[in-house]
Amino acid sequence: MLPTQPSTTYFMNKINSSLMNRKMDSLAMKVANQCKSPIILDSIDYPAESASGDTNASDLKSLNIHGEAVEVSKKPSFLLIDENETLRVGSVEQFLKCLKIVDDTQKVKVVAIFGNTGEGKSYTLNQIFFDGREVFQTSAEQSSCTMGVWAAYDPNLKIIALDTEGLLGVTKKESQRTRLLLKILAVSDVIIYRTRTERLQRDMYTFLGGASKAYKNHFQAAIQQAWEKSELELPPTGVGPSVIIFHETIHTNTLQSCASVTESAEDILRCRFAELKLECDSFSSFKYIGVQSKGKKTSFAELKNALHMVLENTTVRSKRKPSIIYLTLKGLNDKFSNEIKNTPPHLYLKEYFTCQVKCQACNEGCKLSMGHKAEGEPHFSDGMCKYQRQFQNRIYLCKKCYTNGDRVVVKCRTVSESTWTSLINYVWSGSVIECKNCSEIYRSRQHWYGNKGPEEHAVISEPVHVWPGEDCIFQEPNFLGSHNSAQRVLDGVNMISDAVVSVTSQPTKVITDWVTDKIAPTYWVPNHEITHCHKCEIPLLTNSTKHHCRECGEGFCDKCSSRMQPVPSRGWTYNVRVCDNCYKEEVPSLSSAMDDTDVRVRKYGEAVVSSITAVASVLEIPKGIIKENARPTYWTPDNECHKCEVCNRKFCTLLLRHHCRDCGKGVCDDCSNTKKPVPLRGWYEPVRVCDNCLKK
Numbered sequence: 001m002l003p004t005q006p007s008t009t010y011f012m013n014k015i016n017s018s019l020m021n022r023k024m025d026s027l028a029m030k031v032a033n034q035c036k037s038p039i040i041l042d043s044i045d046y047p048a049e050s051a052s053g054d055t056n057a058s059d060l061k062s063l064n065i066h067g068e069a070v071e072v073s074k075k076p077s078f079l080l081i082d083e084n085e086t087l088r089v090g091s092v093e094q095f096l097k098c099l100k101i102v103d104d105t106q107k108v109k110v111v112a113i114f115g116n117t118g119e120g121k122s123y124t125l126n127q128i129f130f131d132g133r134e135v136f137q138t139s140a141e142q143s144s145c146t147m148g149v150w151a152a153y154d155p156n157l158k159i160i161a162l163d164t165e166g167l168l169g170v171t172k173k174e175s176q177r178t179r180l181l182l183k184i185l186a187v188s189d190v191i192i193y194r195t196r197t198e199r200l201q202r203d204m205y206t207f208l209g210g211a212s213k214a215y216k217n218h219f220q221a222a223i224q225q226a227w228e229k230s231e232l233e234l235p236p237t238g239v240g241p242s243v244i245i246f247h248e249t250i251h252t253n254t255l256q257s258c259a260s261v262t263e264s265a266e267d268i269l270r271c272r273f274a275e276l277k278l279e280c281d282s283f284s285s286f287k288y289i290g291v292q293s294k295g296k297k298t299s300f301a302e303l304k305n306a307l308h309m310v311l312e313n314t315t316v317r318s319k320r321k322p323s324i325i326y327l328t329l330k331g332l333n334d335k336f337s338n339e340i341k342n343t344p345p346h347l348y349l350k351e352y353f354t355c356q357v358k359c360q361a362c363n364e365g366c367k368l369s370m371g372h373k374a375e376g377e378p379h380f381s382d383g384m385c386k387y388q389r390q391f392q393n394r395i396y397l398c399k400k401c402y403t404n405g406d407r408v409v410v411k412c413r414t415v416s417e418s419t420w421t422s423l424i425n426y427v428w429s430g431s432v433i434e435c436k437n438c439s440e441i442y443r444s445r446q447h448w449y450g451n452k453g454p455e456e457h458a459v460i461s462e463p464v465h466v467w468p469g470e471d472c473i474f475q476e477p478n479f480l481g482s483h484n485s486a487q488r489v490l491d492g493v494n495m496i497s498d499a500v501v502s503v504t505s506q507p508t509k510v511i512t513d514w515v516t517d518k519i520a521p522t523y524w525v526p527n528h529e530i531t532h533c534h535k536c537e538i539p540l541l542t543n544s545t546k547h548h549c550r551e552c553g554e555g556f557c558d559k560c561s562s563r564m565q566p567v568p569s570r571g572w573t574y575n576v577r578v579c580d581n582c583y584k585e586e587v588p589s590l591s592s593a594m595d596d597t598d599v600r601v602r603k604y605g606e607a608v609v610s611s612i613t614a615v616a617s618v619l620e621i622p623k624g625i626i627k628e629n630a631r632p633t634y635w636t637p638d639n640e641c642h643k644c645e646v647c648n649r650k651f652c653t654l655l656l657r658h659h660c661r662d663c664g665k666g667v668c669d670d671c672s673n674t675k676k677p678v679p680l681r682g683w684y685e686p687v688r689v690c691d692n693c694l695k696k
Contacts, residue, residue: 270286672688
């Protein structure tokens with residue numbers, strides 16, 4: 001006999017019952033959301049259906065809220081965490097009551113399911129744990145029926161099953177949803193990743209790879225803190241959950257059919273994780289279950305067997321008390337609960353069309369479109385760069401113009417040293433910074449001492465980007481600054497020292513007279529015009545000492561200018577040298593002291609000029625004392641130069657170290673015996689360069 005077909009009334013009653021259950025669930029959620037405190041509903045098993053399929057009146061429970069009776073369906077599962085990451089269970093006792101666990105000493109494990117929305121996660125949990133009963137709600141609608149995380153307890157396997165909200169679903173809080181799922185994954189012992197695709201998609205690898213990294217970098221320590229805070233007796237395991245990938249196809253083969261004797265399906269998965277540069281080492285185990293269900297019902301037998309084997313394995317993760325699971329989840333949820341700014345993915349990415357060149361100093365990318373260099377447009381980025389010593393990527397802006405709202409790049413002017421006398425002029429004047437609007441705004445050696453740096457009052461320093469293939473820091477002379485001026489002075493000192501040694505003391509006197517004239521007040525007679533003492537008219541030979549009277553400014557011998565007294569009329573308010581003719585018995589009054597602007601430079605040099613009369617002795621100061629401070633900043637320090645950059649020979653007493661003026665790297669004498677100008681670095685005269693830079 002043929003089996004009796006159900007009547008039309010039976011099917012209508014089934015439909016009405018299902019719609020009623022959904023309506024009651026929706027109403028319960030609405031009521032719970034309107035309350036300030038979480039509403040915990042007692043969970044009971046599904047009541048048996050009547051023969052006609054009608055829902056009994058006992059299936060519904062009356063709940064009185066704000067004086068209004070509301071009918072709420074009694075489902076075995078309950079909302080554990082909502083889509084806003086709010087924990088809807090307020091205590092361990094409520095957690096146990098919702099799970100219908102009487103004894104907290106009953107140890108359990110946690111199994112959570114993940115996957116994209118609409119993949120059948122709720123249906124899968126119902127099949128493998130609850131014999132197909134709709135413990136977790138399923139729906140044929142387009143909208144997702146599971147929001148947040150729902151929980152239910154299987155007393156046979158002693159499993160807390162967690163049904164999660166699907167990935168890739170339409171939501172305004174995608175980032176927050178992902179974090180919620182990762183927290184659930186962290187407290188689970190086993191996770192099932194459910195997917196119904198013909199081929200495994202990248203989104204699965206991305207989610208699991210990110211979960212592995214998050215567990216290792218964040219959740220591992222957070223779980224430890226949660227256990228210590230709750231004073232739990234067992235230390236948490238350092239290994240993440242076991243992963244079972246349940247892959248259902250219709251037309252294509254599963255990974256198991258692609259596996260071989262030497263390479264399993266799990267090996268193939270791990271290789272693909274590695275190819276995508278994603279991690280999966282935080283998981284305690286990996287298992288792949290593939291089923292092909294073309295024209296037949298989905299089989300869950302193999303998944304059940306694999307799940308039972310993993311649950312029985314306690315070598316890595318053992319069962320825990322339900323209270324421990326709740327406190328761990330609560331600890332993670334409290335720690336990671338701040339609001340996340342959602343950044344949904346877009347089809348258009350700037351990397352598709354934007355120039356891929358990045359600054360060598362700060363790694364900031366060019367903002368222009370690809371191919372702009374072919375059109376003659378240089379690289380550009382509106383972000384601020386950072387200064388790097390090896391690139392010298394800094395320009396100077398006139399501070400006065402910048403304050404007035406005008407961005408003017410200033411230039412540094414130096415003197416070309418064609419002769420040793422012009423080098424002396426450079427040593428004295430140093431570098432000069434000029435502005436097109438304000439003319440000269442800075443001179444590096446305006447006084448003997450007390451000179452301020454340009455950034456203190458004259459310029460504003462600004463780092464600029466360094467693009468590969470371009471010496472952009474040397475495209476304009478204003479980038480030169482004075483980064484090698486100190487080394488140029490040191491080189492000049494070496495040359496002057498050689499001249500002093502080879503030409504006796506004659507250059508010494510020339511230098512002394514030149515320096516004296518440079519710092520002398522305007523009313524003093526220049527040294528080269530003084531040939532006789534102004535009083536006794538004794539001839540003053542080349543090597544004779546010449547003195548100036550601070551009162552009249554004439555030149556005298558030592559005998560005729562040996563008196564000391566203040567000269568306030570000239571700005572000298574303390575005892576200074578005066579001639580016998582200008583000396584007065586009565587001490588001049590200081591109340592009539594004049595402005596000392598004219599003699600200020602001489603005052604600064606008074607303590608130094610006597611030492612310059614013996615230049616040879618001054619030049620005997622060990623050059624090593626000033627060597628490191630004098631060297632340009634782009635040079636490699638001596639303590640980092642261990643071998644020649646060209647021939648790779650180690651430096652020693654027999655192999656001296658030199659610096660190439662172009663690249664700034666340490667080289668030996670044999671590999672840097674050629675000289676040429678390096679204007680890009682500010683060297684306009686021939687200087688030492690290495691063989692590598694000579695070939696460029």
